[in-house]
Amino acid sequence: MGGSRCYHRCILAATAVIVALLLLSPIPSTGCIHEHDDDVQEMTAVGKSFLKRTVASLDDLPGDEAEEDTARGLTPLESVFASQPSRDKARENLRFLTSHPHMAGTKQDEVLARWLVDKLKELGADASWVDPIDAFLSYPHRRPRLAVVCPKNESEVHFEAKLSEDILPNDATSDTWDRNHTFNGYSASGRVKGKLVYANFGTPDDFRVLDKWNISVNGKIVLMRYGKCFRGLKVMNAQQRGAIGAIIYSDPHEDGFSVGSTYPEGPWRPQSSVQRGSVQFNSLCAGDPVRAASNNDTSEKCGYKSEELYPAIPVLPISWEDALPLLRELHGPFAPSEFVGALQIPYKLGPSHRDVLLDIKNRFAIRKIWNAFAIFKGHHYGTDRDRPLVIGNHRDAWVFGMCWPH
Numbered sequence: 001m002g003g004s005r006c007y008h009r010c011i012l013a014a015t016a017v018i019v020a021l022l023l024l025s026p027i028p029s030t031g032c033i034h035e036h037d038d039d040v041q042e043m044t045a046v047g048k049s050f051l052k053r054t055v056a057s058l059d060d061l062p063g064d065e066a067e068e069d070t071a072r073g074l075t076p077l078e079s080v081f082a083s084q085p086s087r088d089k090a091r092e093n094l095r096f097l098t099s100h101p102h103m104a105g106t107k108q109d110e111v112l113a114r115w116l117v118d119k120l121k122e123l124g125a126d127a128s129w130v131d132p133i134d135a136f137l138s139y140p141h142r143r144p145r146l147a148v149v150c151p152k153n154e155s156e157v158h159f160e161a162k163l164s165e166d167i168l169p170n171d172a173t174s175d176t177w178d179r180n181h182t183f184n185g186y187s188a189s190g191r192v193k194g195k196l197v198y199a200n201f202g203t204p205d206d207f208r209v210l211d212k213w214n215i216s217v218n219g220k221i222v223l224m225r226y227g228k229c230f231r232g233l234k235v236m237n238a239q240q241r242g243a244i245g246a247i248i249y250s251d252p253h254e255d256g257f258s259v260g261s262t263y264p265e266g267p268w269r270p271q272s273s274v275q276r277g278s279v280q281f282n283s284l285c286a287g288d289p290v291r292a293a294s295n296n297d298t299s300e301k302c303g304y305k306s307e308e309l310y311p312a313i314p315v316l317p318i319s320w321e322d323a324l325p326l327l328r329e330l331h332g333p334f335a336p337s338e339f340v341g342a343l344q345i346p347y348k349l350g351p352s353h354r355d356v357l358l359d360i361k362n363r364f365a366i367r368k369i370w371n372a373f374a375i376f377k378g379h380h381y382g383t384d385r386d387r388p389l390v391i392g393n394h395r396d397a398w399v400f401g402m403c404w405p406h
Contacts, residue, residue, distance in 0.1 A: 093119075094402065101178060104396035105137045105367030112395060113370035120374035128374040134292040135369045138362050140181040141189070144316055145359040146247070148329055154193065154357060159329075161322040166272040168264060178399045183362060184231065184248070184317050185278035185398075186289070186310035191359040192245040195220045195351035198330055200339040201227050202234030202248075207241060213333050215349055218242030221356045223326055225251040225341060232279045235311050245358040246315045249323035250275050251341035256320060258342035271321040276398035280310050292366045314360040329354060369396070 074082060096115070102108040113130050120128045144163055150156035165179040197217050200206040202224035210217065222238040226248055235246045252258045255269045262270040269275070280289060285302030289309035298306050320343065327345055335347040372395065380386045394405050 098173075098397075098400040098402045101176065101399045102395070102397055102401065103139070103399070104369050104394075105135065105139075105365070109396050110368075110370045113372045116372045116395065117374065120372075124376065125374040126377045128372070131371045131373060132368045133371065134366050136288050136290040136292045136364065137367050137369075138183075138186050138364050140183040141361040141363040143180055144183065144361070145357065146316060146318065146322065147357045148325065148352075148354050149193070149357050151355045154355070158354060159325045161318060161325075162272070163316075163318065163322060164272070165274060165319070166270070170264060173400055176399065182274040182276060182317055183360070184235075184276065184315045186232075186280045187235075187315035187360060187362055188311050188313055189361045189363075190245070190314040191357075192221065192314060193355050193357045194244055196223055196326060196329060196356045197221070197350040197352075198223050198327065198335065198339070198348065199234075199238065200335070201225060201229060202237050202246075203229050204237060206339070207237055209336060209339070210349060213349060215332065215351065216242070219244055220351060221245040221247065221358055223247045223249070223323065223350075225249055225254070225323075226275055227251070227254040230282065231277055231317075232281050233283060235279045235313070235315050236281050236283075239311060239313050243313060245313050245356075246279075246311070247318055247323075247326070247356075247358065248275075248315070249318045249320055251323075251343065252320055253340075253342035256342065272319045274317050274319050276317060279315050281308070285309050290366075314358055316358060316360055326352075326356065329356070 097112060100108045102112050110130075110132075117128045117130055146161035146163060147157050148159040150158070163180070163182065165174065165182070167179070168174040197210065197215060197220045199210060199217065199222050202222070206224075207217070217238060218241065220243060222243045222245070224234045224238070224246065231248055234248060238246045250256065250269050250273065252269070252271075255275070256262060256271075257268065260266050260268050262268045263273070284304050285298050289298065290306045291298060291301075298304055298309060302309075324343055324345065327343065327347065329352040330348040330350040331353055332349045332351060335349050339349070340347045378386070378389075397405060
């Protein structure tokens, strides 16, 4: 949804210091910390030294807290980990990070990159910097259109999808430009019209089920639900079988009222909410499909041309509210049980009797993105025992990004 609120369960923590501690030394392979392990004792000493110059030392832990942690079975190092996250600080940081949309390549994305670098400096980073590079990105150019029309006269419209997320009275972030411009990154632009077929999660096995029923997706628009596999794989599977368009929706069986209370009463996706995201064919060749920041050729690197690494067909993400009338349009055999979601309708495989019209206009652009880096030197930094540990995550978001990525 356009708002910054969370539709999935997420854990909020001030992780920067904890991540820094993890950079100091390997953790025992058991995944547990034992007080008498030599490596852990060394890690405790290193952690104590590091924390003295960044947050707090072990000696600064209040006596009552130390006794309480001992009673809970925590070692001194574990007590440090447990004492650092602050709900107030997490709330403060999260409120700032999600105060504005920060899609990749936008000005606010740069602002947050530089803010993050400053924060890492405050936390004791030995070095931190922003590295801007070029990247091949896509953005919605105008509102998409999705409709059910008469095959012989498309001006006869039987259903027009809203394609707009609801404005919520108690959530100011829900009223944004983005709520009317939901899109899938790297989707092709295009206007297509054809019969609709339902392919469940869009896995190869799901398409084999359609084959068993002699239902072809060639020349048709394929409706799939989120889950089981990456959205780019769904589109690639449909495109390889001749589909002319793809629509992906969030069924409440995986993300909605079937799982729990929906936002704003709970964390799950409400009826008008749309899951945005890239539909790049990452399994063929990950990274920027045109390698805008380098002279590398994906044909040499991966064996695929750049244009083969993202869809050649239009793709649109929609809510279950807009998917429901489409599912009702389907005829043909009843779907097997593994194809059935939580909507109170008979799920069928299709095809539809009437046509579905899908019209998308996105634009591709090479934009600057801003990578934020920081180095925390460990105990063995610069010695023959030095072992770099790389931890990373993307910072940009499809809108506000409260749960993804923050």
